[in-house]
Amino acid sequence: MQTNSVICADALTVCVDDRTLLDNLNFNVGKGEVFALLGGNGAGKSTTLKTFLGLMKASSGSATVLGHNASTQPNQVQKSVAYLPESVTLYGHLSGVENIRYFLSVAGVDKSDDDMFAALRKVALQEDSWNKALSNYSKGMRQKTAIALALLRNAPVLFLDEPTSGLDPAAIDEFNVLVSELAAGGATIFMVTHDVYGACQVAHRIVLLSNGKLTGSFERAGDTPIDTEAVHAAFAGRNV
Numbered sequence: 001m002q003t004n005s006v007i008c009a010d011a012l013t014v015c016v017d018d019r020t021l022l023d024n025l026n027f028n029v030g031k032g033e034v035f036a037l038l039g040g041n042g043a044g045k046s047t048t049l050k051t052f053l054g055l056m057k058a059s060s061g062s063a064t065v066l067g068h069n070a071s072t073q074p075n076q077v078q079k080s081v082a083y084l085p086e087s088v089t090l091y092g093h094l095s096g097v098e099n100i101r102y103f104l105s106v107a108g109v110d111k112s113d114d115d116m117f118a119a120l121r122k123v124a125l126q127e128d129s130w131n132k133a134l135s136n137y138s139k140g141m142r143q144k145t146a147i148a149l150a151l152l153r154n155a156p157v158l159f160l161d162e163p164t165s166g167l168d169p170a171a172i173d174e175f176n177v178l179v180s181e182l183a184a185g186g187a188t189i190f191m192v193t194h195d196v197y198g199a200c201q202v203a204h205r206i207v208l209l210s211n212g213k214l215t216g217s218f219e220r221a222g223d224t225p226i227d228t229e230a231v232h233a234a235f236a237g238r239n240v
Ligand SMILES: Nc1ncnc2c1ncn2[C@@H]1O[C@H](COP(=O)(O)OP(=O)(O)OP(=O)(O)O)[C@@H](O)[C@H]1O
Pocket: 016, 019, 021, 039, 040, 041, 042, 043, 044, 045, 046, 047, 048, 194
């Protein structure tokens, strides 16, 4: 394991019945890194996420977050991570502010209104919507609310499931800026996606998953985004 490794897959293998869903995955994600796991339908992305969240167990090898084994110490892992599912689950009849207040109280986190307003400003949720019912929010606005909640929980690690699916191009750009800012502030971000372009814009590293195996890896060099064409080609099994 790297010394600054926050998320680590070490020979991670997950089998269900006689099927191998994840086959000997190895990777480390460092503090402040945006890591994207890219794969097609059925590649094993959700299985990987669920294993890191302690919802599925490793059959051999390990998935660890901040040194906690997700299979044997799921509670410790769940305390230190924020998880954004593809469809954000907040209450439609409550406002953004009320949702945040409610979920912080459930998590036992005590924050002032000023802290909450600062988080909503940081994620750039329009101020005139803060007290409107969430049922009036767009998907991007709901996602911003969920990210503000994650910030207020001070979660050092974020797991994001298909975070840009269903967002329009402007919302995707805003989301990418926010993710980059969070990472620059020290958050470690693990996302699963099949959006090659979006992953290239925001990720420091992209790892390809196919049939439960890692099949390629791309790293950002300085400020230059990862080459979309090279990732597309590898994703589609072509040579560039
Ligand atoms: N609990 C389970 N038991 C048996 N098979 C499963 C289980 N969960 C997932 N699978 C199978 O594992 C494979 C990987 O599924 P997974 O949901 O991880 O893929 P994915 O990359 O997230 O796909 P998608 O992009 O379509 O959501 C699929 O063939 C799926 O049918």
